[in-house]
Amino acid sequence: MLSYLIEDGIEVEIIDQRLEKDFFGSVHQRITPDLICIGISCITGPQIEQVIRISAFIRKWTNTPIVLGGPHATLLPHQTLEAAFIDYVVIGRGEAPFLNLVRALKMNASIQGVSRVGYKANGRIVINRGFVPEINVRRIPYSLVSRYGRPLTVPIVSSYGCRYHCSFCVEKVLHPKYYEIPIRDVLFMVEDALRLRPQFINFIDDNFLLNRKRVMEIFSLCQQKSLGFLWICTGRVDEVLRLNDDALRFLKGRGLSAIYFGIESGSLKILKLIRKQITPEMVLKLNLRLRKEGIIPHYSFMAGFPTETREDIEKTIRFMYQLKQENPRAVIWKINTYTPYPGTGLFDLAVQNGFKPPETFEEWSRIHFYSTEYAAPYDACL
Numbered sequence: 001m002l003s004y005l006i007e008d009g010i011e012v013e014i015i016d017q018r019l020e021k022d023f024f025g026s027v028h029q030r031i032t033p034d035l036i037c038i039g040i041s042c043i044t045g046p047q048i049e050q051v052i053r054i055s056a057f058i059r060k061w062t063n064t065p066i067v068l069g070g071p072h073a074t075l076l077p078h079q080t081l082e083a084a085f086i087d088y089v090v091i092g093r094g095e096a097p098f099l100n101l102v103r104a105l106k107m108n109a110s111i112q113g114v115s116r117v118g119y120k121a122n123g124r125i126v127i128n129r130g131f132v133p134e135i136n137v138r139r140i141p142y143s144l145v146s147r148y149g150r151p152l153t154v155p156i157v158s159s160y161g162c163r164y165h166c167s168f169c170v171e172k173v174l175h176p177k178y179y180e181i182p183i184r185d186v187l188f189m190v191e192d193a194l195r196l197r198p199q200f201i202n203f204i205d206d207n208f209l210l211n212r213k214r215v216m217e218i219f220s221l222c223q224q225k226s227l228g229f230l231w232i233c234t235g236r237v238d239e240v241l242r243l244n245d246d247a248l249r250f251l252k253g254r255g256l257s258a259i260y261f262g263i264e265s266g267s268l269k270i271l272k273l274i275r276k277q278i279t280p281e282m283v284l285k286l287n288l289r290l291r292k293e294g295i296i297p298h299y300s301f302m303a304g305f306p307t308e309t310r311e312d313i314e315k316t317i318r319f320m321y322q323l324k325q326e327n328p329r330a331v332i333w334k335i336n337t338y339t340p341y342p343g344t345g346l347f348d349l350a351v352q353n354g355f356k357p358p359e360t361f362e363e364w365s366r367i368h369f370y371s372t373e374y375a376a377p378y379d380a381c382l
């Protein structure tokens with residue numbers, strides 16, 4: 001997103017709260033009279049507390065507009081703008097909307113026609129939806145984060161969205177349409193990433209292995225260009241089962257080291273409820289196959305789905321142990337609490353079963369995968 005601002009001649013800086021030694025000192029240092037705006041990225045949950053702290057700090061020193069982007073602003077733009085300290089929100093992918101917003105702010109022009117941006121006018125909240133054509137990301141300005149040191153893993157997003165319809169999944173709201181970045185641009189990103197000499201490239205697409213033909217093409221071209229590297233990616237159980245041995249071995253030979261799978265539950269009843277389109281048997285089959293091929297599976301699980309019972313959760317726990325026993329190299333992530341996100345298929349059922357959606361931006365900060373305050377208020381509450 002920031003590469004488009006840079007190409008437009010706008011100076012940008014990233015301050016990473018996780019890595020900065022003196023975060024607030026760094027923010028303070030960069031508050032200068034010529035600032036156009038300050039953008040903050042935020043997901044739903046405790047990060048919101050940080051947005052509140054950071055905004056309060058900024059407001060002590062300057063009235064520079066604060067722009068919120070990322071998953072939470074995309075899910076709830078109107079409610080987010082009700083927070084007094086948020087001046088603008090950017091909805092969905094930020095490349096074109098943020099560039100257009102920054103241009104308008106720089107020129108002191110009207111925001112009225114800027115698509116995918118929300119703002120306040122005369123005390124009223126205005127959300128500009130509209131259509132924004134995709135802009136392809138070719139070059140990532142890694143120099144903006146080089147002061148934080150050499151990365152162990154470099155993430156690459158080569159596609160957005162997913163064609164499946166799991167009813168708990170927020171991707172349908174964040175990226176409603178599946179979109180593939182052209183292969184030649186993916187190769188540019190890979191070449192740039194390799195210059196940083198990472199140990200792994202991580203394809204963090206919503207569902208990297210969705211289009212098998214495309215994935216095979218990417219790695220055939222990497223082979224032709226002699227780009228050898230270790231990589232990890234996201235995938236679905238059914239898709240990997242459909243890959244034949246030759247395809248899987250080819251990908252392993254091109255550096256595929258691990259695949260992240262969302263298994264979610266060991267209970268068939270729950271897998272059906274969430275429309276995952278997989279069964280525990282399929283997972284067990286995949287687990288043995290990946291063991292044989294020497295590819296490490298990472299499995300993640302959830303609990304606290306509406307109508308889930310203690311028995312369902314116990315099935316999940318037993319299943320996690322079984323997967324580890326049958327493939328000792330499998331990585332089993334801890335169980336996360338299901339979070340009902342507005343706009344997803346399962347949200348209404350969660351509300352019918354007792355989930356009380358927060359009514360303000362601030363309240364969403366308490367929606368936490370470990371918190372008990374808003375943890376699933378069902379029979380199965382962990």
Ligand code: B12
Nearest residue numbers: 001039040041043044069070071090092093094095098369
């Ligand atoms: C990589 C990733 C991680 C990594 C982060 C690694 C890192 N070093 O950054 C790790 C593994 C640590 C992680 C952890 C978690 N994650 Co995560 N993660 C992702 C993932 C797969 C990709 C995010 C990413 O970098 N995308 C690439 C960038 C380019 O895209 P983007 O972030 O969407 O940004 C675009 C727009 O949102 C917008 N934008 C974003 N920020 C801003 C800011 C401004 C100012 C503007 C204008 C625009 C803008 O423009 C960008 C360019 O188009 C997403 C899934 C997804 N498909 O987005 C989940 C996702 C963001 N994660 C999610 C969750 C829930 C978590 C965890 C809570 C999981 C858990 N239970 O532990 C933790 C929380 C971590 C924390 N610190 O708070 C959810 C958030 C849901 C929500 N409603 O907010 C997502 C959407 C996954 C999902 N489908 O549920 N995550």
Ligand code: SF4
Nearest residue numbers: 162164165166169206
């Ligand atoms: S959970 Fe995974 S497979 Fe299901 S819709 Fe979301 S991204 Fe696609």
